[in-house]
Amino acid sequence: MIYAVFVLFVLMILGGGIGVVTSRNIIRAAAALILSLFGVAGLYVLLEAGFMAAVQILVYIGAIAILIIFTVMMTQRATDPTRLMFNTQWQWSLAVAVVFLLLLVYTLNLVWPFTTSAETVASTGDVTFELGRALMDPEGFVLPFEVASILLLGAMVGALAVARERHDDEEE
Amino acid sequence: MDSFHIADLFGSIAQIWNEWLGGFLATEWVNIVNKAVGALLVTAVPVVIVVFTILGERKIIGRFQDRLGPNRVGPFGIFQTIPDVVKLLTKEIITPAHVDKLLYNIAPLLSVSSVILIWAVMPFAKNIIGVDLDVGALYFVAVSSFGTLAILLAGWSSNNKYALVAAFRVVAQLVSYEVPMVLALLVPVMLAGTLKMNGIVEAQAGEVWYVVLAPVSMLIFFISSTAEVGRSPFDLLEADSEIVAGYNIEYSGMKFAMFFLGEWIHAFTICGLTATLFLGGWHGPFVDQVPLLGPIYFLIKMFVVYFIHIWIRTTMPRIRIDHLLDLNWKFLVPLSLVNLIVMMFVIKLVGDSVAKTSVLLISNVLMFVGTFMILGEVGRQARQREESMRQAEPVTAGVQG
Numbered sequence: 001m002i003y004a005v006f007v008l009f010v011l012m013i014l015g016g017g018i019g020v021v022t023s024r025n026i027i028r029a030a031a032a033l034i035l036s037l038f039g040v041a042g043l044y045v046l047l048e049a050g051f052m053a054a055v056q057i058l059v060y061i062g063a064i065a066i067l068i069i070f071t072v073m074m075t076q077r078a079t080d081p082t083r084l085m086f087n088t089q090w091q092w093s094l095a096v097a098v099v100f101l102l103l104l105v106y107t108l109n110l111v112w113p114f115t116t117s118a119e120t121v122a123s124t125g126d127v128t129f130e131l132g133r134a135l136m137d138p139e140g141f142v143l144p145f146e147v148a149s150i151l152l153l154g155a156m157v158g159a160l161a162v163a164r165e166r167h168d169d170e171e172e
Numbered sequence: 173m174d175s176f177h178i179a180d181l182f183g184s185i186a187q188i189w190n191e192w193l194g195g196f197l198a199t200e201w202v203n204i205v206n207k208a209v210g211a212l213l214v215t216a217v218p219v220v221i222v223v224f225t226i227l228g229e230r231k232i233i234g235r236f237q238d239r240l241g242p243n244r245v246g247p248f249g250i251f252q253t254i255p256d257v258v259k260l261l262t263k264e265i266i267t268p269a270h271v272d273k274l275l276y277n278i279a280p281l282l283s284v285s286s287v288i289l290i291w292a293v294m295p296f297a298k299n300i301i302g303v304d305l306d307v308g309a310l311y312f313v314a315v316s317s318f319g320t321l322a323i324l325l326a327g328w329s330s331n332n333k334y335a336l337v338a339a340f341r342v343v344a345q346l347v348s349y350e351v352p353m354v355l356a357l358l359v360p361v362m363l364a365g366t367l368k369m370n371g372i373v374e375a376q377a378g379e380v381w382y383v384v385l386a387p388v389s390m391l392i393f394f395i396s397s398t399a400e401v402g403r404s405p406f407d408l409l410e411a412d413s414e415i416v417a418g419y420n421i422e423y424s425g426m427k428f429a430m431f432f433l434g435e436w437i438h439a440f441t442i443c444g445l446t447a448t449l450f451l452g453g454w455h456g457p458f459v460d461q462v463p464l465l466g467p468i469y470f471l472i473k474m475f476v477v478y479f480i481h482i483w484i485r486t487t488m489p490r491i492r493i494d495h496l497l498d499l500n501w502k503f504l505v506p507l508s509l510v511n512l513i514v515m516m517f518v519i520k521l522v523g524d525s526v527a528k529t530s531v532l533l534i535s536n537v538l539m540f541v542g543t544f545m546i547l548g549e550v551g552r553q554a555r556q557r558e559e560s561m562r563q564a565e566p567v568t569a570g571v572q573g
Binding site for chain 2: 025027028031034050051053054055057058061062064065066068069126127128
């Protein structure tokens, strides 16, 4: 039963991924990306990480809605199939892809061979509670958490500073 | 099977059903069948409720506008919805020539399903809930984002300029108003210490309803979730006088009706959520002795909030797009951030002492007073500026009115 669901989600991820790179219509590519990311959320559910699944849907699907709008606003003739959708930097992309593949192979090699027996982590049952504890605990990950927060805040303020309208009568 | 009590009607029905099913099915199959039936019920309940709310809302709006509302089909027009549905079902579904057929057809389904998915975590009573997820409140926020996507896809795939304008407004409106909504939602979560919907209700049953402890959050949640539904005064997505109809302009027949089904269901869904998060949900007097009262209390609270929702809808004119964004980013977001921080400190400092209720209430009242003072000051300055511009005289620096 659970394998059937797993296969379903994997098909969603892979099918969506293929759709992203092969679709000539950029909006459809974005929609396929949603399908793919939704499949990832499904995998989180199978891993009993409900919080991660909800955040995955919230962050990615909400973000893609905005991405679509920018796509429509910024690309000329977004739906014209005669127009070349790809840019001409495929050599660089190939190099990056190969490096990423090597990195993946290296990382997977560290944990090879895989085991199918799940390692149980000591838990009080409420995974979300544990996660919150871990993120906010001085013994846990509070430092990386805060660093990431400051990074994001800095990025946000920076974006505002760049996008801000300047008036001539404004003295700075 | 001697336990049929009218007081615990649903519990008794569930027990009889389980015993009957267990008579000829293995336990695991009983579970599977029960899950399927549960999913069906969770889907059916909002669709059944909506039949009544459509009529109710039309009647109430009719009264507000000094007319009778539907009154021809059946006594007092109570069967009006049925011919409406039949009419919509039998209408021809026209697909315009140059639409993106795949996305065009997915969008209405996504619109309805995003709303119905919320009902999976809506607690009707202690034991009547689809799934009591660990992350119930977050789940509600997550599935709501499908609704945004549905309108966006509908607007874009229709290949119509007005529909696309509506799609752009979706991002301006729905995505923006999600921010204060989530920030307001965090306060009951903090007070209850859990994201579980039933946990939040039970925490309120243990002390006071959160409408007393966090009225500011409740107001923010109610306003921003009304904007999420996209109804008046926030009905810019389908502003008939500006962009003909909006995202649904190219749809007809049942596909068109699907969007409205989604909107109608969403309207009382957010009222149900407000009732659950802030008004104690299914909790009320004698609910422990008589479990049947749980769903009744829940529905009563939901419809009280829904009445206020209709009241606002029928009273307020449509807000302008720049005012809409100003209200969100310059008022609701800062207020909800301040509210969150204040509540965070108060909850942490007061802890579980007896003074908790009064301290939280006082801090909320202070926030109200502060907000209105700031608003009054801003309004006064704006009036002053306008006044000075009308007199065509420059404001001299340092003059305070």
